[in-house]
Amino acid sequence: xxxxxxxxxxxxxxxxxxxxxxxxxxxxxxxxxxxxxxxxxxxxxxxxxxxxxxxxxxxxxxxxxxxxxxxxxxxxxxxxxxxxxxxxxxxxxxxxxxxxxxxxxxxxxxxxxxxxxxxxxxxxxxxxxxxxxxxxxxxxxxxxxxxxxxxxxxxxxxxxxxxxxxxxxxxxxxxxxxxxxxxxxxxxxxxxxxxxxxxxxxxxxxxxxxxxxxxxxxxxxxxxxxxxxxxxxxxxxxxxxxxxxxxxxxxxxxxxxxxxxxxxxxxxxxxxxxxxxxxxxxxxxxxxxxxxxxxxxxxxxxxxxxxxxxxxxxxxxxxxxxxxxxxxxxxxxxxxxxxxxxxxxxxxxxxxxxxxxxxxxxxxxxxxxxxxxxxxxxxxxxxxxxxxxxxxxxxxxxxxxxxxxxxxxxxxxxxxxxxxxxxxxxxxxxxx
Amino acid sequence: xxxxxxxxxxxxxxxxxxxxxxxxxxxxxxxxxxxxxxxxxxxxxxxxxxxxxxxxxxxxxxxxxxxxxxxxxxxxxxxxxxxxxxxxxxxxxxxxxxxxxxxxxxxxxxxxxxxxxxxxxxxxxxxxxxxxxxxxxxx
Numbered sequence: 001x002x003x004x005x006x007x008x009x010x011x012x013x014x015x016x017x018x019x020x021x022x023x024x025x026x027x028x029x030x031x032x033x034x035x036x037x038x039x040x041x042x043x044x045x046x047x048x049x050x051x052x053x054x055x056x057x058x059x060x061x062x063x064x065x066x067x068x069x070x071x072x073x074x075x076x077x078x079x080x081x082x083x084x085x086x087x088x089x090x091x092x093x094x095x096x097x098x099x100x101x102x103x104x105x106x107x108x109x110x111x112x113x114x115x116x117x118x119x120x121x122x123x124x125x126x127x128x129x130x131x132x133x134x135x136x137x138x139x140x141x142x143x144x145x146x147x148x149x150x151x152x153x154x155x156x157x158x159x160x161x162x163x164x165x166x167x168x169x170x171x172x173x174x175x176x177x178x179x180x181x182x183x184x185x186x187x188x189x190x191x192x193x194x195x196x197x198x199x200x201x202x203x204x205x206x207x208x209x210x211x212x213x214x215x216x217x218x219x220x221x222x223x224x225x226x227x228x229x230x231x232x233x234x235x236x237x238x239x240x241x242x243x244x245x246x247x248x249x250x251x252x253x254x255x256x257x258x259x260x261x262x263x264x265x266x267x268x269x270x271x272x273x274x275x276x277x278x279x280x281x282x283x284x285x286x287x288x289x290x291x292x293x294x295x296x297x298x299x300x301x302x303x304x305x306x307x308x309x310x311x312x313x314x315x316x317x318x319x320x321x322x323x324x325x326x327x328x329x330x331x332x333x334x335x336x337x338x339x340x341x342x343x344x345x346x347x348x349x350x351x352x353x354x355x356x357x358x359x360x361x362x363x364x365x366x367x368x369x370x371x372x373x374x375x376x377x378x379x380x381x382x383x384x385x386x387x388x389x390x391x392x393x394x395x396x397x398x399x400x401x402x403x404x405x406x407x408x409x410x411x412x413x414x415x416x417x418x419x420x421x422x423x424x425x426x427x428x429x430x431x432x
Numbered sequence: 433x434x435x436x437x438x439x440x441x442x443x444x445x446x447x448x449x450x451x452x453x454x455x456x457x458x459x460x461x462x463x464x465x466x467x468x469x470x471x472x473x474x475x476x477x478x479x480x481x482x483x484x485x486x487x488x489x490x491x492x493x494x495x496x497x498x499x500x501x502x503x504x505x506x507x508x509x510x511x512x513x514x515x516x517x518x519x520x521x522x523x524x525x526x527x528x529x530x531x532x533x534x535x536x537x538x539x540x541x542x543x544x545x546x547x548x549x550x551x552x553x554x555x556x557x558x559x560x561x562x563x564x565x566x567x568x569x570x571x
Contacts, residue, residue, distance in 0.1 A: 065489065066480075091489030109488055132493060150494060189495065206495065238495060238524070254524055286519065286526035289485050290495075351482045352531060376481070394481070 056101040059118055059424050060381065062392065062399060063106075065090045066417035070106060072118050075383050075390070075423060078401050078411045082121035088112040088128075094135045094420055097427035098160060099142035104422070105160070107136040113147055115163060118424075125163045129156050137195040140430075144216060146193060146201045152180065153187030155203055157220065166220045169227065172208040192240025192251055192293070194431045196264055204237035204251045204260075211237070211251060211262055211271060233260040233271045241293040242431035243318075250274070252293050252308070261321060274321035275305075275314070284309030289334055289350040294432070297338030297345045299362040304345050306333035313347060315365065327365045330356050335379065339404055340386035344368060348377045348391075357391065359407055369407045373400050381421035392418035467539055475536055479549045486524060491550055495524060501547040512541035 058076040064083075068090055072082045087093075089110040096105050103124060106114040111130035116123055132151040138144070144166060146157045153171035158164060170187055177186035188207035196202050199216040211233050215226040235255025242249050249262040258276040263269060291306035298304075298318060305314040307326070313336055315325040331353030338345050347358045354376050359368040375395035382389050388410065391400045394417050401411040426432040467475075480489050486496035497503070504512060516537045519527035528537065543549055 089488065089490050089492075091484050092494065109494070110490075110492070132488070134494065191495070255522075286528075286530070287524065288482060288526055288531075290524065351485075395477075 054119060056118055056424050059101075060390075061095055061104045061106070061116065061118065061422050062415060062418050063090050063093045063095070063420040064416040065093065065394070065419040069416065070104075070116065071415055072116075072121060073413070075388070078413070080413055080415070084116055084121065084123060086123070087114050087126075090419070092134065092419075095422040096136060096138040096145065096432070097422070097424050098138070099427050101424040101427045103160070105136065105138065105145050107133060107147055109133065111149070113145070113158065113163065115160075127158070127163050129158070129165070134189075134191060135193060137193050137201055139195055139201070139216060140197060140199045144199070144220060146195075146214075148190040148193035148203055150189040152184065153189050153205075153207070155190055155193060155201065155214065157201070157214075157216070167222070167225055169212075169214055169225075171205050172210060174207045177207070191238055194240065194242040194249065196242060196249065197246045197430065202240075202242065202249045202262070204233070204240050206236055206238060209233055209235055209237065211249065211260065213262075213267070228267060230262065230271045234258060234273065238290055239293045241296045243298060244430060246430040250293070250296075252291070254290070272321070275316065275323050285311075285332065287332065287350065288352070289332075289354075291333055291350075292335050297336050297342075297362075299338045299342035299345070302362065304336045304338065304362070306336050306347075308332075313345070313360065325365060327360055330358050330370065337380055337382070338362065339389070340382055340384065344404065346380050346389060348380065351376075354378070371402075371407060374398065378419045379421050381423055384423065384425040390421050392421055394418060467535065471536070472539070475540060476549060479540060479543070491544075499544050500550065501545055505545045509538075509541055509545070512544060513537050516540060
């Protein structure tokens with residue numbers, strides 16, 4: 001990959017002086033673009049180039065899962081800017097951003113952790129940190145990036161600057177699983193890793209039914225890290241989320257009805273079971289894709305939750321954590337996401353009904369519209385103030401941009417098997 | 433059609449015939465119907481993308497176990513078929529019988545043991561190869 005970005009420091013500092021009121025990150029823009037860009041796109045890139053500056057606050061990164069690539073995009077221009085290759089197995093890959101919104105940390109399925117410089121359109125650093133991983137989180141102070149691993153089960157924490165290993169938190173051994181192929185005791189898979197206030201990471205142990213809090217507020221030396229463990233939290237936590245204010249950590253349970261909640265303002269109270277008994281006596285349908293909990297919609301006093309194995313969105317009171325209503329939906333929901341203004345929720349669905357999106361009103365719970373964007377709608381991301389939503393339509397190799405108010409299609413961008421869409425404003429949100 | 437093309441065509445045909453034979457042989461008269469190339473492509477896509485959401489796109493495992501040939505080749509074929517058709521209770525493995533036919537499940541089970549769904553040169557290459565092969569047949 002060619003990168004011709006050369007800093008002329010005299011020019012650069014002059015520019016910084018001139019534009020000293022800008023709080024965005026500035027840098028010279030890269031001229032690297034891939035071969036198959038359509039002409040109109042190249043024209044757009046040239047226009048951006050002529051300014052020689054690129055702010056990152058309206059940018060994003062989209063996973064192209066089948067080819068191990070990502071696309072860097074701008075959501076004001078609705079344009080693709082660059083493509084980065086060689087990122088390994090990106091099925092189920094996710095991204096967090098550095099607090100200066102310059103670097104994207106990509107968590108691959110094959111244990112790859114890649115730091116991408118979205119100003120220069122290149123890989124800044126890349127390490128293979130495990131055999132099999134499932135997402136990660138960045139600390140409140142932006143100095144640590146943590147990765148949640150299946151093999152070997154545990155959490156590894158890295159310095160965001162250098163990607164050097166800072167801490168290796170090994171998960172609990174599962175004696176019944178014997179030894180791994182490499183002859184070490186099998187440790188529980190770790191899921192639902194998020195950041196929390198006071199430089200903490202919280203995660204769930206799938207095989208041993210635990211929730212752990214790793215507190216890095218005193219430092220990241222071995223003796224400074226404080227780990228709090230909650231055991232018997234419910235069987236097989238498969239994913240988790242943290243409320244946007246960083247107070248509640250909630251893990252979904254595969255092995256039983258209900259969810260496990262930790263109130264981080266009162267950890268002394270332990271884990272509370274919520275939505276207990278929900279679904280009892282109802283015959284569940286086969287689940288071909290487990291719902292995602294990240295992006296759980298919280299609007300007003302309600303949380304909107306994907307039901308497991310049922311064609312419903314559950315409405316939960318965030319005061320009592322009891323289920324207060326349910327919204328019938330097209331199929332089994334995967335992501336239930338609230339617009340930034342919380343006025344509507346957008347829902348996508350599990351295979352084989354994953355060509356559809358439904359939009360519901362959060363006040364009346366009424367269906368606003370049903371869209372069929374195309375085969376395998378995998379993910380949604382709202383622009384920071386919510387006027388647009390981007391949808392990845394994997395099997396038609398498209399990302400579609402909709403107006404959230406009118407639910408009309410504004411633009412289609414061509415991408416290869418797109419999955420996760422991540423905009424840089426996530427850099428400043430707890431739990432994302 | 434030149435000689436080389438004819439040879440390749442025949443070679444491809446014979447490979448397919450042998451696959452077909454083993455399918456019909458193993459399953460008896462119920463599955464005499466041939467899986468079309470188009471359907472096979474759909475199944476390959478489904479294994480990678482939809483089985484892949486738990487087992488990993490390269491089948492190295494995720495929340496679900498790895499399905500690489502070295503891990504499944506010694507398992508009885510019937511065990512794999514039953515697991516796919518009926519799911520495994522107490523785990524996240526759902527029954528696929530409302531989506532796949534028994535014949536398709538047999539083809540997938542054999543493919544898992546043979547490594548049909550994983551290729552040395554990356555996940556995407558194989559898809560392209562499959563599509564290219566499909567095109568050859570149409571000519």
